[in-house]
Amino acid sequence: MSEAAAGPVQVRATVLTLRRVDAYHALTLVAPAIATRFRPGQFVTVAVGGPETSMLGRRAFVVHDVRPDHGGTVELVFEALGPGTRWLAALRARDSLDVVGPLGRPFPVPKNPSRCLLLGVGYGSAPLFTLATKLTGRGSSVDFLLGGQSADRVFGALTARRSGRSATITTADGSLGARGPVTAMLEQVIREARTEVIYASAPVPVLRDVTALAARYAIPVQASVDVPMACGIGVCMGCVLPVTGTDGITRIVRACVDGPVFRADLVRWDDVGTIPFDALGAPGWKPKAEGHLHAG
Amino acid sequence: MPADMRAKLGQVELPNPVLAAAGCAGAGRELAQFLDVARVGAIISKSIMTEPRTGNPAPRLAETASGLLNSVGLQGPGIDAFLQRDLPWLLSHGARVVVSVAGQTVREYGALASRLSDAAGVSAVEINLSCPNAEDAGRLFALDPVTAGSVVAAVRGSLRPDIPVFAKLSPDVTDIVAVAGACVAAGADGLSLINVLLGMAIDPVRLRPSLAGAYGGLSGPAVRPVAVRCIWQVAEAFPDVPIIGTGGVRTGRDALELLLAGAWMVGVGTAIVHDPSACSRVARELEEELAALGADQVADVIGRAHRAHGRTLGRLVNGPRRV
Numbered sequence: 001m002s003e004a005a006a007g008p009v010q011v012r013a014t015v016l017t018l019r020r021v022d023a024y025h026a027l028t029l030v031a032p033a034i035a036t037r038f039r040p041g042q043f044v045t046v047a048v049g050g051p052e053t054s055m056l057g058r059r060a061f062v063v064h065d066v067r068p069d070h071g072g073t074v075e076l077v078f079e080a081l082g083p084g085t086r087w088l089a090a091l092r093a094r095d096s097l098d099v100v101g102p103l104g105r106p107f108p109v110p111k112n113p114s115r116c117l118l119l120g121v122g123y124g125s126a127p128l129f130t131l132a133t134k135l136t137g138r139g140s141s142v143d144f145l146l147g148g149q150s151a152d153r154v155f156g157a158l159t160a161r162r163s164g165r166s167a168t169i170t171t172a173d174g175s176l177g178a179r180g181p182v183t184a185m186l187e188q189v190i191r192e193a194r195t196e197v198i199y200a201s202a203p204v205p206v207l208r209d210v211t212a213l214a215a216r217y218a219i220p221v222q223a224s225v226d227v228p229m230a231c232g233i234g235v236c237m238g239c240v241l242p243v244t245g246t247d248g249i250t251r252i253v254r255a256c257v258d259g260p261v262f263r264a265d266l267v268r269w270d271d272v273g274t275i276p277f278d279a280l281g282a283p284g285w286k287p288k289a290e291g292h293l294h295a296g
Numbered sequence: 297m298p299a300d301m302r303a304k305l306g307q308v309e310l311p312n313p314v315l316a317a318a319g320c321a322g323a324g325r326e327l328a329q330f331l332d333v334a335r336v337g338a339i340i341s342k343s344i345m346t347e348p349r350t351g352n353p354a355p356r357l358a359e360t361a362s363g364l365l366n367s368v369g370l371q372g373p374g375i376d377a378f379l380q381r382d383l384p385w386l387l388s389h390g391a392r393v394v395v396s397v398a399g400q401t402v403r404e405y406g407a408l409a410s411r412l413s414d415a416a417g418v419s420a421v422e423i424n425l426s427c428p429n430a431e432d433a434g435r436l437f438a439l440d441p442v443t444a445g446s447v448v449a450a451v452r453g454s455l456r457p458d459i460p461v462f463a464k465l466s467p468d469v470t471d472i473v474a475v476a477g478a479c480v481a482a483g484a485d486g487l488s489l490i491n492v493l494l495g496m497a498i499d500p501v502r503l504r505p506s507l508a509g510a511y512g513g514l515s516g517p518a519v520r521p522v523a524v525r526c527i528w529q530v531a532e533a534f535p536d537v538p539i540i541g542t543g544g545v546r547t548g549r550d551a552l553e554l555l556l557a558g559a560w561m562v563g564v565g566t567a568i569v570h571d572p573s574a575c576s577r578v579a580r581e582l583e584e585e586l587a588a589l590g591a592d593q594v595a596d597v598i599g600r601a602h603r604a605h606g607r608t609l610g611r612l613v614n615g616p617r618r619v
Contacts, residue, residue, distance in 0.1 A: 009330075010330050010572060047571065054361045054517075055359060056359060056566060056567075057359045057570070058569070058570060100572060228357070230364065230569050233326045233329070233330075235320055235321060235326050235327070235568060235572075236320070236368075237351065237356065237368045238366070240351070240354055240371070252371060273353055273355075273508065275350045275351070275352065279350045280348055281347065281348035281350040282350045
């Protein structure tokens with residue numbers, strides 16, 4: 001497939017089904033051009049509120065599943081928290097929607113079969129299941145560690161138990177699995193599963209803790225960040241975070257085009273939401289020629 | 297019969313008068329996934345500064361009713377990277393390029409203009425005057441006629457004479473006609489109206505400003521009436537000065553409204569965030585609007601509302617001066 005053919009498309013997609021999954025909603029759209037281009041970890045954006053909408057930002061959602069039915073369907077999982085997602089939750093079958101995708105950097109998969117741990121919190125677990133299928137298809141093993149506030153906020157626990165070599169569940173209120181955050185179980189799971197690679201999709205503070213812990217075991221982490229986006233294609237510069245390049249230089253990068261999946265050890269988790277003083281182009285930053293003025 | 301959609305920017309002919317506005321089209325590459333950049337009237341680059349710049353901390357964006365507040369803070373790669381990477385890419389894809397420049401001092405604007413003089417393929421330069429003036433306690437250049445004029449003079453003086461200069465004005469002034477007049481007197485070949493309005497939103501759950509930088513620029517359909525008013529006033533005062541009308545254009549009908557107010561061309565900005573193919577859609581819809589009106593060409597509707605209002609702009613008698 002040529003590079004151009006793999007790029008995102010903007011389509012009018014038809015709603016096939018919209019169903020409740022515990023605390024969340026699963027929206028299945030008929031969007032063959034997106035389904036065929038999709039790779040695990042990528043996301044789509046949708047315009048909400050109809051043609052005269054007052055909501056100008058697009059809503060970004062990771063893709064939970066793609067299927068070949070109806071030429072290709074794409075399923076998104078979301079929580080109806082604001083006016084945009086509430087509007088989506090009120091859609092009905094056969095409604096149509098402006099959808100752009102697939103967008104962003106997908107999960108890279110190991111060349112050789114590896115023992116992979118897939119960690120998700122809340123609806124953040126959604127992108128892990130297509131990844132699991134891809135990994136097992138290439139001979140890797142998959143263990144799941146899923147968490148959430150309560151039993152109805154652990155997404156995909158059943159699928160994880162069915163498809164994973166192991167599945168560990170934690171909830172903050174103890175209503176399902178072990179009580180506590182996923183990070184409390186992480187070391188035990190890593191040791192028992194002899195994890196070689198971690199894929200994580202969770203809120204930023206969890207990703208930060210997972211990255212720090214995995215570093216102690218020298219386990220590489222690929223992290224999918226959930227940061228607010230408005231355009232999803234890289235023009236609005238809204239979804240930025242500080243990431244260090246392999247050249248050692250920190251840049252303020254866009255989660256929508258450089259992510260949403262990042263090599264976790266390169267993300268400056270403690271500095272998310274800030275402009276680190278040493279980031280390229282930060283106030284006081286000087287181009288290389290004048291670098292000697294800024295020793296240390 | 298379909299209307300003739302062509303427009304003229306300096307010596308450069310545009311296939312249509314719908315431009316991608318500065319700051320919402322990056323350097324074109326992102327949009328090229330969804331439309332043919334060669335068929336957009338012109339791409340106005342995200343404002344370029346002399347050095348790379350990180351911009352402001354996040355959150356940088358907040359959605360308001362029919363509006364978007366942003367405090368991106370001019371994040372960008374700097375002029376060197378733009379000239380090496382972005383400009384050649386745009387030109388190789390057949391785009392007409394208007395380079396938006398932003399500076400912290402009058403001198404920085406002039407330096408940028410000199411650099412652009414040596415670059416081939418720049419159709420026009422747009423001066424983003426809504427930048428904090430480091431030499432005046434961070435007051436925006438656009439707020440004062442004298443300061444705005446001195447920036448225009450610095451750019452005009454350093455730029456190759458065949459490249460037209462458009463000054464982009466802020467609506468956050470008491471008398472936009474006075475600022476427009478100062479820019480024209482200082483050598484601006486055209487004006488872009490309007491830049492964002494300063495606004496603010498407070499998160500009622502977190503009980504703090506929605507933007508990390510507290511306030512930011514408001515854009516989107518919410519500001520369109522302000523754009524129409526500013527274009528109207530400036531077109532009335534300077535009927536022979538070309539205007540790129542920008543502010544809340546989402547549809548072809550919105551674009552028509554800005555043309556009727558006196559704009560010669562129309563920029564599409566925030567609508568791109570909502571619809572990545574907005575520029576080509578608006579151009580197509582505008583063509584339909586003109587056909588429905590029986591207009592033969594875009595010039596037939598430029599400033600037309602002034603005539604209905606009992607005034608005739610000079611260019612409607614003499615025909616538009618093609619800059």
